[in-house]
Amino acid sequence: MKAHYKVAGITAMLLVLAFSLLLSTRNVSAAANGTITGTVKLDGAAPHMKGIDMSKDPFCVKQHENSPAHLENVIVGPGGGLQNVVLYISEGLSGAETSQVPAQEPVFDQKNCMYTPHVLAMDVNQKFKVTTSDQTTHNIHPLPNALAGNIPWNKSQPPGAPPIETSWKTEEIAISVKCNIHPWMHGYFVVVKGPYATSDEKGSYTIENVPAGNYTVTAWQEEYGTQTQKVTVAAGKPGTADFTFKAK
Amino acid sequence: MRRMMLSGSLALTALAVVALCSLSWAQMTEADENQRLGMESHIGKLTGHAAAAQGDYRRFCVGCHGVLGDGEGENAQWIDPKPRNFTLGIFKCRSTTTGTLPLDSDLYDTIGRGLDSSNMPSWNPLSSQQRADLVAYVKHFSARWVTEKPGEPIKIPPKPEITAERIKAGQAVFQKVECWKCHGQTGSGNGPSAATLTDDQNRPIQPYNFHDNNRFKCGTTDEDLYRIFMTGLDGTPMPSWSDNIKPDEAWDLVFYLRSLQPMKSREKEIARQVGLKPGAPSATPAPAPQQ
Numbered sequence: 001m002k003a004h005y006k007v008a009g010i011t012a013m014l015l016v017l018a019f020s021l022l023l024s025t026r027n028v029s030a031a032a033n034g035t036i037t038g039t040v041k042l043d044g045a046a047p048h049m050k051g052i053d054m055s056k057d058p059f060c061v062k063q064h065e066n067s068p069a070h071l072e073n074v075i076v077g078p079g080g081g082l083q084n085v086v087l088y089i090s091e092g093l094s095g096a097e098t099s100q101v102p103a104q105e106p107v108f109d110q111k112n113c114m115y116t117p118h119v120l121a122m123d124v125n126q127k128f129k130v131t132t133s134d135q136t137t138h139n140i141h142p143l144p145n146a147l148a149g150n151i152p153w154n155k156s157q158p159p160g161a162p163p164i165e166t167s168w169k170t171e172e173i174a175i176s177v178k179c180n181i182h183p184w185m186h187g188y189f190v191v192v193k194g195p196y197a198t199s200d201e202k203g204s205y206t207i208e209n210v211p212a213g214n215y216t217v218t219a220w221q222e223e224y225g226t227q228t229q230k231v232t233v234a235a236g237k238p239g240t241a242d243f244t245f246k247a248k
Numbered sequence: 249m250r251r252m253m254l255s256g257s258l259a260l261t262a263l264a265v266v267a268l269c270s271l272s273w274a275q276m277t278e279a280d281e282n283q284r285l286g287m288e289s290h291i292g293k294l295t296g297h298a299a300a301a302q303g304d305y306r307r308f309c310v311g312c313h314g315v316l317g318d319g320e321g322e323n324a325q326w327i328d329p330k331p332r333n334f335t336l337g338i339f340k341c342r343s344t345t346t347g348t349l350p351l352d353s354d355l356y357d358t359i360g361r362g363l364d365s366s367n368m369p370s371w372n373p374l375s376s377q378q379r380a381d382l383v384a385y386v387k388h389f390s391a392r393w394v395t396e397k398p399g400e401p402i403k404i405p406p407k408p409e410i411t412a413e414r415i416k417a418g419q420a421v422f423q424k425v426e427c428w429k430c431h432g433q434t435g436s437g438n439g440p441s442a443a444t445l446t447d448d449q450n451r452p453i454q455p456y457n458f459h460d461n462n463r464f465k466c467g468t469t470d471e472d473l474y475r476i477f478m479t480g481l482d483g484t485p486m487p488s489w490s491d492n493i494k495p496d497e498a499w500d501l502v503f504y505l506r507s508l509q510p511m512k513s514r515e516k517e518i519a520r521q522v523g524l525k526p527g528a529p530s531a532t533p534a535p536a537p538q539q
Contacts, residue, residue, distance in 0.1 A: 056440040057429075137426035139487035143448060146336040151392075152448060153347030154480050156487040158425040164491070180485030181429050183444040 034233040036207040038240050040085040040199045040219055044247030046076035047223075052184045059136040060113035060182065071184070072118045073223050081203025082245060084119040085221045086174070088192040089207070090228065092215035098193035101126045105165070108177075108187065110138045110157060115177065115187035119222070121196045122189065124171055130164040132157040137181060140164065142189060144175040150191070154180075173220055188222060210239070219243040287393065289352040289383035296352075296380030298388040304378055305385050312367065317389030327367045330451065334389035337396075338448070340481040341466035346488040348399025349392060355383045357467075364463040402478055404471050405495045410503050410514050412522045418504025421497050423527045430455040430485065433526040435508035445485045453484055458508040473502050 049070040054060035075083040101123050109116045110132040122128050130140050137158040144150035149170030157164070168175070168191045179185040190196075197205040207217070210233050217239075220226045224245040231239035289296035312331040314321040319333035332339065341358045342350035359379050362370035371379060387393045408414065422428065430445065432438040435458030447453045456464065466476050478498055480488030493501065507519035 056444075137429060139485070141485070141487065146338055151347045152338065152482070154482065154485070154487040155346060156425065156480075156489050156492050158492050161492050180445055180487075181426075181441045183441070183446075 033208075034210040034212055034235070034238060036087070036089075036210055036215070036217055036231050036233060036239040036241060038087075038205060038242045040082045040087075040203045040205065040221075040243045040245070041080045042074070042076050042082045042247055043080075043244045047074050047247065049074065054113060054182070054184070057113065057136055057182060059134065063112035063134075069112070069114060069184075072114070072186075074221075075118075075201070077201045077203060079202060081199070081201065082221060083199055083201050083203065084117065085199040085203070085205070085219050085243070085245075086119060086121045086190040086192070086196060087199070087205050087207055087217055087219050087241075088121070088190075088196040089194045089210070089215045090218040092213055093194045093211075097211065099124075100194075105129050107131055107163075108189070110134055110140070110179070110185075113138075113182050113185065115185060117187075117198070119174075119188045119190060119198060121198050122168070122191055123196070124191055124193055125167050125169060127165055127167045128189075130157070130166075132159070132161055135159045138179045138185070139181055140177065141180055142175050142177045144168070144170075144172050144189075148172065150175065173226075174222070190220060215239070217241045219245075221245055223248075283394070284388040284391070287384045287388040289356070289380050289387060291353050291356045291380055291383065294356075294376060294380040296377070296382070296384040298381070298384040301378070301381035301385035304374065304382060308371070308374075309382070317386070323367075329366050329453070330449075331368070334386050336483075337390040337392040338483045340483060341476075342399070342479055342482065343401040343475055344399030344479065345402070345490070346480045346482055349396055351398050351401060352383055352387075355386055356380060359383065359386075361467070363465045365461070366465065402475065402490060403495075404474055405499070407470055408496075408499055410518065412518050414500045415503045415507055415515055415519055415524065416522070417497070418500035418502070419524065419527060421493060421501045422504055425489070425492060431458065435459055435505065447485070448483045455485070458505055460510065462509055462511045470502050470506070473505060474498055477501070 049072065052069045052071065054064060054069065072084070077083065105127045106120055106122055107129045108120045108131070110130075111134060113134060113136065120128065132138055137156065139154060139156050141152070141154045143152050146152055150168045150172050155164055168189065170191070171193055172191045175189040175191065177187040177189060195207045195209045197207040199205045212233050212235050214230065214232050216228050217231050218226050218228045227243050227245065229241040229243065231241045233239040285299045287298040310321055311323045312321040312327065313319055313334065314324070314331075317334035319331040321331060324331050337349055339350045339354070339358075342348075342354050344350055344354070356379055359371045359382055362368050371382075374382070428439050429441045430437075430439045432442065437455045437457035439455065442455050445453050445455060464472060464476055466472060466481070477486070478488065478490040478493070480486050489498075503515045506513050506515035507524065509516070
């Protein structure tokens with residue numbers, strides 16, 4: 001055989017090898033594109049959420065002139081869907097999978113003297129931002145359990161303050177957040193490992209980027225606590241888990 | 249016979265493993281404690297040793313701060329504000345950023361100075377070595393000092409000259425960032441949000457009253473005042489302002505705050521000369537409370 005045929009042949013084989021390696025890695029990441037989806041509902045009468053007296057701050061009162069504010073501990077949609085429930089995978093992920101941190105930076109905003117969203121879920125070490133959209137001074141004061149790893153801090157956020165960018169180093173479900181200046185303001189940071197989701201106004205959620213496998217999904221609601229369910233995710237077949245919390 | 253020997257040796261091995269594990273666990277706990285009693289403090293040329301302070305702590309500190317350093321001493325139920333819980337590693341008086349450990353010198357200064365308007369006395373009668381040892385002992389109550397470094401201390405620029413412009417600028421800062429929400433327009437601690445303030449343990453707490461006080465819990469000097477509001481008082485509603493007040497503005501605010509305090513000062517004199525009055529809130533008046 002002529003020498004240049006040999007060279008051509010070896011090059012071709014190497015190229016085929018390289019491409020198949022590339023394709024095989026793409027297959028591996030495609031396997032992490034499974035989802036877990038479902039709905040969280042409240043069984044029973046939704047508790048009455050008290051109106052908030054914001055008269056100590058005229059700015060806050062003005063923002064709610066046409067839409068009075070209510071406490072947000074339990075928000076139930078027309079179909080009984082529970083909002084602000086955090087869903088995460090509590091069992092079944094490998095160490096490598098739980099230490100992956102998404103690049104997105106979720107935002108916790110102080111708007112109209114309330115926290116938006118009321119509950120913010122994030123991964124350990126995932127960066128998130130705290131912003132203010134209000135023309136009144138707030139302070140942002142998360143209160144994690146200092147004995148368990150995350151340390152409380154307290155920063156001012158006057159009007160026009162730049163965003164605070166930070167992260168939490170330990171899993172904690174959940175960190176209570178408050179504003180000392182506006183005592184009705186309460187929210188939560190829910191720090192988990194691995195993929196997570198928060199239920200919307202219909203109570204629906206989808207956890208994305210889940211590799212095929214068998215898992216335990218935990219649902220957390222600030223008043224009703226946690227529930228778990230076992231779920232299987234297969235290639236091309238999303239897992240489903242619906243939760244129902246009982247009204248007190 | 250061979251089966252019995254096999255199961256017997258398996259049982260012995262299991263027992264040995266369990267014994268070894270419990271032995272090493274017991275050693276780890278004791279080693280942990282020994283490591284923490286070996287805690288040191290470094291303040292200037294002084295080195296303090298936790299083990300050397302055990303006697304002093306038991307004699308002078310245990311009554312309020314408790315045997316476990318958790319602020320649950322016998323006296324704690326009778327006093328307000330409550331004694332510090334050292335197991336959390338959270339302190340009001342720091343030169344470091346919010347959410348971080350204080351410097352050893354911060355703790356040393358607090359022990360020596362005491363905390364004005366509280367039951368924490370000045371411990372200056374103890375020798376500097378005793379106080380340094382006590383700093384190390386305070387640190388040994390929290391594992392955070394084993395793994396975590398103290399925060400970055402803030403840089404305080406040199407104090408500028410006190411002028412009327414600076415005092416007026418300080419008042420503008422006081423208005424703009426709304427210190428009056430808690431501290432009140434005259435700094436008397438009677439702002440609209442003052443009545444509902446609670447500390448990290450949900451206990452009622454009052455904002456500082458500039459009108460009736462000359463000294464602060466965390467110091468007495470202008471530099472102390474600068475440091476207090478720039479780093480915030482961890483464990484309380486008082487946040488850190490270093491992200492939102494520039495160093496030059498911070499000195500203006502210090503001078504304005506001094507003009508609110510009862511002692512005779514250059515700031516008070518200048519404020520009187522220029523006829524400075526507490527500013528009224530700029531927001532529109534509130535309508536009736538929402539139901």
